Structures are given as structure tokens and as C-alpha cells.
Amino acid sequence: MTNVEPDLATVPETVGAAGAPHQIHVELGDRGNHRVPAGEPDGVIELANLEVFYDKFLAVSGVDMLFGSKEITALIGPSGCGKSTVLRCLNRMNDLVPGAHVFGDVRFHGVDMYGPGVDVIEVRRRIGMVFQKPNPFPKSIYDNVAYGPRVTGMKTDNMDDVVEQALHGAALWDEVKDKLKQSAFGLSGGQQQRLCIARTIATSPEVILMDEPCSALDPIATAKIEDLMVDLAKTYTIIIVTHNMQQAARVSHRTAFFTAAADEHGQRTGRLVEFDNTGKIFGNPADQRTEAYITGRFG
Amino acid sequence: MTTSRSTAETAGGRSSGSGRPPAWRGSTIDLGQQHPRYGERVIKVILVGAAWLSVAVTIGIVVSLLAPTVTFFTHVGLGAFLFGTEWTGGFGNKFVWDDKSWGVLPLVVATAIVTVIALAVAVPLGLGAAIYLSEYASERVRKVLKPVLEVLAGIPTVVYGFLALTIFTPILANLVQFNTIHNMLSPGIVMGFMIVPTVASLGEDAMSAVPLALRQGSYALGANRMKTTLRVVFPAALSGIVAAIVLGISRAVGETMIVTIAAGSRAQLTFDPREGAQTMTGFIAQIASGDAPQGSPVYYSLFAVGALLFAVTLLINLASIRLVRKYRQVY
Numbered sequence: 001m002t003n004v005e006p007d008l009a010t011v012p013e014t015v016g017a018a019g020a021p022h023q024i025h026v027e028l029g030d031r032g033n034h035r036v037p038a039g040e041p042d043g044v045i046e047l048a049n050l051e052v053f054y055d056k057f058l059a060v061s062g063v064d065m066l067f068g069s070k071e072i073t074a075l076i077g078p079s080g081c082g083k084s085t086v087l088r089c090l091n092r093m094n095d096l097v098p099g100a101h102v103f104g105d106v107r108f109h110g111v112d113m114y115g116p117g118v119d120v121i122e123v124r125r126r127i128g129m130v131f132q133k134p135n136p137f138p139k140s141i142y143d144n145v146a147y148g149p150r151v152t153g154m155k156t157d158n159m160d161d162v163v164e165q166a167l168h169g170a171a172l173w174d175e176v177k178d179k180l181k182q183s184a185f186g187l188s189g190g191q192q193q194r195l196c197i198a199r200t201i202a203t204s205p206e207v208i209l210m211d212e213p214c215s216a217l218d219p220i221a222t223a224k225i226e227d228l229m230v231d232l233a234k235t236y237t238i239i240i241v242t243h244n245m246q247q248a249a250r251v252s253h254r255t256a257f258f259t260a261a262a263d264e265h266g267q268r269t270g271r272l273v274e275f276d277n278t279g280k281i282f283g284n285p286a287d288q289r290t291e292a293y294i295t296g297r298f299g
Numbered sequence: 300m301t302t303s304r305s306t307a308e309t310a311g312g313r314s315s316g317s318g319r320p321p322a323w324r325g326s327t328i329d330l331g332q333q334h335p336r337y338g339e340r341v342i343k344v345i346l347v348g349a350a351w352l353s354v355a356v357t358i359g360i361v362v363s364l365l366a367p368t369v370t371f372f373t374h375v376g377l378g379a380f381l382f383g384t385e386w387t388g389g390f391g392n393k394f395v396w397d398d399k400s401w402g403v404l405p406l407v408v409a410t411a412i413v414t415v416i417a418l419a420v421a422v423p424l425g426l427g428a429a430i431y432l433s434e435y436a437s438e439r440v441r442k443v444l445k446p447v448l449e450v451l452a453g454i455p456t457v458v459y460g461f462l463a464l465t466i467f468t469p470i471l472a473n474l475v476q477f478n479t480i481h482n483m484l485s486p487g488i489v490m491g492f493m494i495v496p497t498v499a500s501l502g503e504d505a506m507s508a509v510p511l512a513l514r515q516g517s518y519a520l521g522a523n524r525m526k527t528t529l530r531v532v533f534p535a536a537l538s539g540i541v542a543a544i545v546l547g548i549s550r551a552v553g554e555t556m557i558v559t560i561a562a563g564s565r566a567q568l569t570f571d572p573r574e575g576a577q578t579m580t581g582f583i584a585q586i587a588s589g590d591a592p593q594g595s596p597v598y599y600s601l602f603a604v605g606a607l608l609f610a611v612t613l614l615i616n617l618a619s620i621r622l623v624r625k626y627r628q629v630y
Contacts, residue, residue, distance in 0.1 A: 091519065093515065093518065093519060096514075096518060098437070098438065121521045121522075121523055122521070124518065124519055124520065124521040125520075125521035128519060128520065129515075129519035131512060131515060131516065131519075135510070135512035135516040137513060137516065137517070137531055137535075138513075138535050139534070147517070147520060147522075147530070148521060148522075151520065151521060151522040151523075151526045151530065152521040152522070196516070199516075199520065200519070200520070203520060203521060
């Protein structure tokens with residue numbers, strides 16, 4: 001990658017040749033345009049005029065988005081642009097941040113997620129989350145996966161089956177089937193992250209949020225998680241925050257580019273710049289800032 | 300393995316053997332120490348001295364405890380001491396061994412009963428406070444409450460003892476029948492209150508040390524705060540929590556003033572907490588502050604009881620280390 005300003009047209013190919021040792025599941029030749037059906041997606045989560053404050057600091061403003069069902073949506077942008085903040089609004093993890101306030105509409109199948117009578121536990125069961133650093137519980141592999149169904153009081157005929165299915169779903173079963181009772185901390189970082197994914201899908205969510213899920217992993221473990229994401233997108237809606245633009249280009253159907261702009265008081269507020277098919281964002285972005293970011297001129 | 304390593308060494312290591320010698324061979328640059336650094340040495344000596352002094356003091360205590368204890372056991376059998384049910388060490392002719400009973404069980408049982416009562420108060424209250432402070436309280440509440448709790452730990456125990464005798468015992472007398480003003484229930488409960496800050500503060504430290512990421516993982520799976528606390532945070536902090544409880548036990552076993560004041564000085568074997576009974580520490584305080592002529596039997600018995608107390612605390616600590624290792628969840 002000596003080329004500081006690579007020709008736009010060659011970006012995906014360069015990535016494919018140099019950065020990905022594994023089989024890439026999506027054709028990059030037509031820049032992923034075929035992955036998305038034409039027109040508006042079949043929406044799962046809708047954001048309208050989203051604003052997030054941390055105390056008096058406006059972190060994100062004016063975000064309107066529609067997340068498509070069984071698609072992978074990537075949120076990209078420079079540090080501090082509010083993409084993680086937006087992600088954490090989607091299953092109300094921002095509730096845990098003292099001083100965080102969310103305004104605007106966050107709708108899940110049309111239901112206001114922040115409305116009265118909404119049980120945050122039910123929200124999080126349906127919209128799971130995988131974190132930046134693998135965070136398995138200091139328990140056995142089995143208990144890690146069984147944790148969600150147990151604490152949410154899910155009615156299961158056979159917990160063993162639930163655990164096995166979830167581990168199959170996270171492509172981890174073959175590696176751990178003989179040591180389910182061993183501590184999750186004996187697993188490698190990549191395995192731990194797949195365990196966290198298994199733990200999430202054990203509660204049968206509809207949406208999985210991923211906050212830079214590969215940033216703590218080596219390239220091979222990253223490749224496995226990316227393969228897994230493409231697989232999971234057949235069943236689940238996936239929304240991923242990533243700093244890795246190649247990753248966004250490799251796995252996502254749609255990409256949203258955020259950036260932060262300072263107001264007259266010097267406060268930086270994150271805004272959504274462009275949200276479109278991944279092929280369009282990386283091939284022919286409408287906004288100059290998007291183009292500058294993906295070509296490495298800023299951010 | 301060996302072959303590959305040695306190959307690697309010849310290949311990538313120093314270019315010994317063939318090749319020209321480096322141009323700077325015979326250089327006069329001196330990379331040795333340029334200035335003497337006395338300050339560093341002095342500090343090191345002081346620090347090493349401090350570390351060894353504390354070790355030496357500990358050893359000194361054990362040795363000075365041992366010699367009189369050995370003298371005691373030349374006159375009293377170990378079995379008679381450990382399993383005898385009557386303790387009359389303070390009575391009779393001060394310089395005669397044979398007219399007294401040296402069974403330490405009454406003192407041990409009294410200590411155990413008071414300790415159990417204290418723990419029954421301190422563990423639930425202390426852990427409850429720890430859970431509240433670590434998991435429920437807002438930052439502002441925690442900032443006020445934790446120092447207050449720690450001040451509670453600084454109240455002199457003699458004050459607690461006085462409190463037990465003059466306030467708690469009369470209150471309890473309305474509920475249960477006491478034969479004398481001295482009993483084990485009241486000092487036990489008050490001692491429990493005394494230990495609450497220790498358990499709460501250390502327990503809170505242990506639970507706060509559990510990474511936030513684990514809590515987030517739990518919340519993200521739909522667990523509520525109680526389930527997150529009990530199923531994730533508490534098990535992960537268990538080793539620290541056990542350590543907090545063990546320190547509480549050690550404090551209860553070794554606590555002296557409260558029991559001396561409120562549990563009385565009658566060494567009697569009883570399992571009834573409404574009765575007054577002398578504990579090991581109570582006995583030591585009473586005799587050591589009274590007339591125990593050096594070289595008298597009761598003087599030597601002080602050391603024997605002290606050594607037993609030391610052994611009990613040591614055993615509790617060792618047991619707790621094993622327990623913690625067994626149930627520890629490393630995160």
C-alpha cells in the first residue's frame with residue numbers, strides 16, 4: 001500500500017489481493033451492487049432525526065436511517081464521529097451511560113424503542129450486541145452460551161440443544177464440542193469473539209449489533225468472523241461499526257459514512273454524511289467528504 | 300527443535316567467524332557507569348531494611364510467644380488444654396499449677412459463638428452494602444457513602460463495647476431473657492456492625508474491579524441489574540469477597556474490647572448466647588491488665604491462649620486461600 005491516493009477503481013481489487021488471505025464470499029468486481037435489491041430495503045430499524053446528548057454535549061445530530069432486514073449495514077467514519085453512539089442507541093445500551101439522552105425516533109418494526117412501556121430487556125433480547133473486545137464471562141463455554149436464555153427466562157425444551165445450535169451458528173461447535181465445561185478463557189481471542197456471537201444468537205435475536213468486532217483480532221481470526229457475518233446475514237440483520245474500510249467493503253451490503261463537524265463553539269457533533277449501497281459508497285460516492293475519507297485523504 | 304534453533308543462531312545471529320571485523324573495533328567509548336549514584340543505593344538499603352524489619356518483627360512475635368507457651372505445656376497436657384471443659388486459670392493460689400483446670404474449650408466456644416453472631420450480622424449487611432455501592436448507587440451517592448462507611452471502621456472498639464453494654468443489652472433485654480447484664484448476643488451483634496465497613500469496603504473494591512465489559516455483555520443479553528450482579532459480577536469478584544469475609548472473621552476472632560466489656564469475665568462452657576462468657580481475647584485482656592505475676596501459671600497461660608488464637612487465625616487465612624483458589628473465576 002505505497003500508493004497514498006489509490007485510484008478509486010482499483011481499491012477493492014487491491015484489498016482482495018493483499019489484505020484477504022481467505023476466500024472472499026462476495027464478488028468485488030461490480031463493487032457489491034448486486035447484493036442489494038433495488039429500491040428501499042425491507043426495514044427493521046428506522047432512525048428519524050436522531051439526536052444523542054452526553055449531558056450537554058451533542059454527540060450525534062440529525063441521523064435518519066433505515067436498516068434493511070437480513071442485510072449487513074456498515075457504519076464507518078473517523079474516530080469521534082458518533083458511529084458507536086448510534087449503534088448503542090439501537091439496543092438502548094446508551095441507557096447505561098450516565099448522562100446520555102436520546103431524542104428523535106428509534107423504531108423497531110415501527111415500534112418506538114424509547115416509548116413508554118418498552119422493556120429494555122426485551123429490546124436487548126431481540127437486538128443483541130457483540131463488543132469490540134471479546135468479553136466472555138468467567139464461566140464455562142456452555143454456561144456462557146446458556147447465560148442469555150437463562151437470564152431472560154427463555155422457554156427451552158433442552159438447553160443442550162440451544163447451546164449446540166448457537167455454537168454451530170457461530171461456527172465454533174467443532175472446535176469446542178469436547179470442552180464445553182472448560183473455562184471460556186482458555187479459548188483464543190478469535191474463538192472468544194465467536195463465543196460471544198454464539199452467546200448472542202442463543203437468545204434468538206433478530207438483529208445483531210457489532211461494535212468493531214475484529215479490532216482486537218489477528219487477520220486470520222478476522223477473516224473467520226467476516227465469513228461468519230456473511231453466513232449470519234442469511235438469518236439475522238447485522239449492523240457493524242468498523243474502522244476497517246476494507247472490511248466494510250468486503251462484507252456489507254450498505255454503508256453509512258459519518259463524520260464530525262465542529263459548530264461555532266468548537267463542539268464536534270457527529271453527522272451522517274452518506275448512506276447508500278456499499279458499492280456506490282466505495283465506487284462512486286456522492287459526497288466529497290466520503291470520497292476523501294475512503295481514499296485516505298482525511299480521517 | 301535443537302537443530303533448528305542452532306541453525307537459526309548461525310544464520311541470523313552474530314556475524315562471528317567469516318567477514319571483515321567491524322570498523323569500530325578498539326573503540327574508546329565507555330558505556331560504564333559515569334557517576335556514582337549513592338542516593339539510589341541509600342534508598343534501596345532503606346527499603347530492603349523496612350521489608351526485612353517487618354518480617355523480623357513477625358518472627359520475633361512468634362518466637363516470644365512460643366517460649367512461654369512451651370513452658371506452659373510442660374505443666375499442662377496438650378489434650379487437657381485443648382479438650383478440657385473447665386477453665387479456672389485465674390483462681391486459687393497464684394503460684395500453684397495443680398489446683399486449677401486448664402481446659403480452654405469454654406474460651407474457644409465463647410469466641411466462636413460471638414464470631415458467628417457477628418458474621419450473621421456483618422456478612423449480609425456488608426455484602427448488601429457492597430452490592431449497593433458497586434452496582435446500584437450513583438457516582439454521587441457512592442462518593443459520599445463510601446468514606447462515611449470507612450469512618451465507621453475507624454471508631455475505637457472500646458466505644459462499640461460501651462455501646463453494647465449500655466444501649467444494646469438493655470434493648471435486647473426487652474426481647475430476650477438475660478440472667479446477668481453480660482451476654483454474648485449483644486457484643487456479637489455490635490461486633491457485627493463494627494465489621495460491616497470492612498466487609499462492605501473490601502467487597503465493593505472487589506466488585507468494582509470486575510471489568511465493565513462483563514456487565515455490558517450481560518446487559519446486552521437482556522439480563523437485568525440483579526441478574527448481572529448475582530450471576531456475573533458476584534462470581535467474578537468471589538475471591539475478593541471471600542477475602543473480605545475472612546478479614547471480617549479474623550477481626551471478630553481477635554476483637555477484644557467489645558467482648559471484655561459486654562460479654563463478662565466468667566469462663567463458662569455454654570452454647571446459649573444469652574449467657575455471658577469469657578472469650579480468649581477477653582481472658583487475655585482481663586489477666587494482662589490485672590495481676591499476673593511474671594512466672595506464675597496464669598502468666599504462662601496467657602501465652603498459650605495467645606498462641607492458640609494466633610494458630611486459629613492462621614488456619615482461617617490458610618483455609619480461605621485454598622477456598623479462593625478453588626472457586627476463583629479469573630477474568
